[in-house]
Amino acid sequence: MLLRLRVSLPDRPGGLGQVAKALGTLGADILQVTVLEREAGRAVDDFTVSWPGQIGAAEVRERLSGIPGVRVEGVWPTREVPGSAPDYDLLMHVASEPARGFATLVDALPGLCGAEWSLALADGAVRHASLAAPASFDLPEAPPRVATLESAEFRLMLLPVEAHGLHVVVARAEGPVFHRAEVERVARIVDVVSKLAKS
Structure with a gap:
């Protein structure tokens, strides 16, 4: 375990x-x-x-x-295997298949963050969702920059991707709120994916 x-x-x-x-x-x-x-x-x-x-x-x-x-x-x-390089693996997958860039990102983020699920929203609709993610999600108010939020059920990380008109949401049900070091790491990964991915 x-x-x-x-x-x-x-x-x-x-x-x-x-x-x-x-x-x-x-x-x-x-x-x-x-x-x-x-x-x-x-x-x-x-x-x-x-x-x-x-x-x-x-x-x-x-x-x-x-x-x-x-x-x-x-x-x-957690599902993260110590000593592995999941960040690099994710970016290699996105670089090799840029048309699936955000779908790949959303699938990988729960493992990278010790979270339960993630999704990408565009105009209030779910465009990409990892396993266990809800079919719909109401973003309280789309933040203009990276933010964290606590709800009754989840600790959330919200990451806007302006160039693609998306908001990426990562949710953790157990454990603490996302630490700023975790948020900075994910924000960098999302930035790189936004440059590599095709809409």
């Missing part, structure tokens, strides 16, 4: 080691650590871990929250 954990911890020597030790005592195999930010004496890290069996998010939170200064911001399932 692959999980992603977002942890805020004191940015000091040994802080990361304490979290790693606690994860080890839970039976987790740490496959990847991504530093999302380091500011004001704190760091926010995403851990991708593998567990041989089922473990509840509540137990993970309880164990890690017992470490002084550590806050667990989210625990959710």
Whole structure:
């Protein structure tokens, strides 16, 4: 079972080691650590871990929250395989088949973002949708630039693609809101796809 954990911890020597030790005592195999930010004496890290069996998010939170200064911001399932290069794979697919550029992007984004689904809207209609995406979606108000939004069910990332008259929506049901590092990464990918793709 692959999980992603977002942890805020004191940015000091040994802080990361304490979290790693606690994860080890839970039976987790740490496959990847991504530093999302380091500011004001704190760091926010995403851990991708593998567990041989089922473990509840509540137990993970309880164990890690017992470490002084550590806050667990989210625990959710992921499909992203650590050490792979899904960004590059996506861009290669788009470059080789530009007519399917946005369909390819929308299919790939849930895996890239640890999200449940994504879609691309044009004039209020769904043009492309990943698996598990709704057949229709009401965009609250089309933002002029990249934005995040929380609804009762989802954490959303909204990305306008002006050159193609689209809005790309990525939705995460479990886990924390999208971090600005995640948003910046996806915004760059969408920019490149918009240059490669044909409408």
